[in-house]
Amino acid sequence: MLSQRTRYAIRALLHLGDRYGEGPVQLTEIAEAQNIPGKFLTVILSEMKRAGLVETLRGKEGGYWLSRPPADVTYGEIVRLTRGSLALVPCAARLAYTPCDHCIDEATCRLHHVMLSVRDETARILDGVSLSQKLLD
DSSP, rough: OHHHHHHHHHHHHHHHTTTOOOOOOOBHHHHHHHHHHHHHHHHHHHHHTTTTSSEOSSTTTOEEESSGGGGOOBOOOOOOHHHSSSSSGGOOOOOEEEEEOOSSGGGGGGGHHHHHHHHHHHHHHHHBTTOOOOOOO
16 A cells, blocks of 8 residues: 555655646645645655755745656656555565565465565556656546
8 A cells, every 4th residue: 555655745746747847846836736734745855855856946936846857757766765665565575675574485475476476567567657647547
């Protein structure tokens, strides 16, 4: 399940993607348009800045904007930044692998193998959809 933080991050970055190339977007505009608490949004956008997804300019004419074109930012990247992994269980994570607590034998664990497939399919889908795509089907 996606956390509220991840959903807010995606919505905020989608908003910035829709305004890409128009200059800085003020935090209050994003917060109001996307129904995200301002303080929470500040934290999220700070994290996205540290990760290199957004740039910011302080001051009256300041705000936030995507550092790359929306077509170059995928949902998978955002989920990994906010969640740490796409895997549903720690033993299926590719970058943040850790064995599951109380696992009997990972090599023969059927749950492990199913979760690897789920993780790979999730990655295929989320890494294949960018902020520029408007999927409403």
